[in-house]
Amino acid sequence: MRRQPAEWSPHEAVWIGWPSAADLWEEDLEPAREEVAEFIRAILFPGGEARGEHVNLLARGAEAIAAAEKMRNALPDRAMLSVRSAPIGDIWLRDTGPIFVEDNGRSAASAFRFNGWGGKYELPQDDCIADIVAGMADIRLLRFDELIAEGGALEADGEGTVITTRQCLLNANRNPGLTESDVETILKAALGAEKVIWLDEGLLGDHTDGHVDNLARFVSPGKVVCMRPTGDNDPNAHILASIRRVLSSATDAAGRRLEVIDIPSPGRALLDGEPVAASHMNFYIANQSVVMPTYVDLTGDAAAAEEALSVLKSAIDRPFAHAIGSAHLLTGGGSFHCISQQQPAKRVHA
Numbered sequence: 001m002r003r004q005p006a007e008w009s010p011h012e013a014v015w016i017g018w019p020s021a022a023d024l025w026e027e028d029l030e031p032a033r034e035e036v037a038e039f040i041r042a043i044l045f046p047g048g049e050a051r052g053e054h055v056n057l058l059a060r061g062a063e064a065i066a067a068a069e070k071m072r073n074a075l076p077d078r079a080m081l082s083v084r085s086a087p088i089g090d091i092w093l094r095d096t097g098p099i100f101v102e103d104n105g106r107s108a109a110s111a112f113r114f115n116g117w118g119g120k121y122e123l124p125q126d127d128c129i130a131d132i133v134a135g136m137a138d139i140r141l142l143r144f145d146e147l148i149a150e151g152g153a154l155e156a157d158g159e160g161t162v163i164t165t166r167q168c169l170l171n172a173n174r175n176p177g178l179t180e181s182d183v184e185t186i187l188k189a190a191l192g193a194e195k196v197i198w199l200d201e202g203l204l205g206d207h208t209d210g211h212v213d214n215l216a217r218f219v220s221p222g223k224v225v226c227m228r229p230t231g232d233n234d235p236n237a238h239i240l241a242s243i244r245r246v247l248s249s250a251t252d253a254a255g256r257r258l259e260v261i262d263i264p265s266p267g268r269a270l271l272d273g274e275p276v277a278a279s280h281m282n283f284y285i286a287n288q289s290v291v292m293p294t295y296v297d298l299t300g301d302a303a304a305a306e307e308a309l310s311v312l313k314s315a316i317d318r319p320f321a322h323a324i325g326s327a328h329l330l331t332g333g334g335s336f337h338c339i340s341q342q343q344p345a346k347r348v349h350a
Contacts, residue, residue: 003192006158017091089123095150118173160194167210293326
């Protein structure tokens with residue numbers, strides 16, 4: 001059986017996208033690169049010395065590769081980061097890259113068909129990145145092209161439970177005609193999903209149509225984290241309340257009633273006067289650290305970020321926890337979890 005390990009399982013490496021397209025990022029290019037560099041440092045050197053998994057950083061084009069190499073050369077241990085050239089349309093490897101799995105104890109990967117988040121952002125060669133990364137990792141990839149899906153739409157506990165949203169996977173812009181049962185059958189084959197928990201909708205302003213890695217994340221078997229509203233004007237208050245209700249009544253593949261932990265949302269975050277999908281849930285669990293994005297420059301609420309990190313630090317079995325500003329990455333539509341894809345510790349190549 002193929003099964004996606006939990007994110008807190010040991011990693012051999014992590015694959016991360018480097019902001020490369022100046023025409024997409026414009027004035028946010030350099031600030032977004034610095035946020036990614038801080039994210040990388042928090043993975044590699046969370047306690048001030050080399051502790052984390054190896055980072056494979058994908059960049060496109062000579063200028064971006066040179067900038068990534070300059071950042072690499074400033075690290076205390078350059079050997080822990082490899083800069084690799086790849087034709088990434090943009091940096092969202094959680095969605096365009098492969099999902100690493102185990103297949104009867106052997107290292108493997110799965111991929112679904114990618115259509116630019118429902119046809120909204122179709123960038124050249126993004127639909128080939130899963131195959132390219134799997135090849136670089138020397139991992140056998142199986143494609144499940146009967147389903148259009150992105151890695152950010154799927155949250156796994158490593159024991160057969162997956163959380164997703166109807167707004168994304170049942171959206172007419174991805175899988176017209178597919179039922180919940182159809183999707184569950186494919187997720188069982190691709191990721192070993194024995195139980196799928198369906199949430200309804202995602203955050204306002206989320207152009208991914210409700211990716212779950214902004215909504216609910218497993219932190220250990222039977223334990224899931226979601227957000228509660230921050231402030232009286234939190235635009236997602238009703239959505240967050242609905243998510244908590246569903247999770248509180250859900251059981252996992254082992255039959256356990258989920259233990260639900262909530263953290264404060266960032267609160268009301270606006271770009272150009274419109275709500276954007278700022279989420280403390282877009283954290284990444286590295287081998288030695290948990291790295292959580294913050295958006296204080298947009299919300300002005302540092303207390304919410306401090307409390308969220310404190311709760312995550314208590315809930316996730318990692319010696320280090322870092323909160324890093326991600327307002328510039330958010331102009332592109334996501335944050336740290338969206339740009340990364342963990343590769344579990346290797347057993348035997350398939």
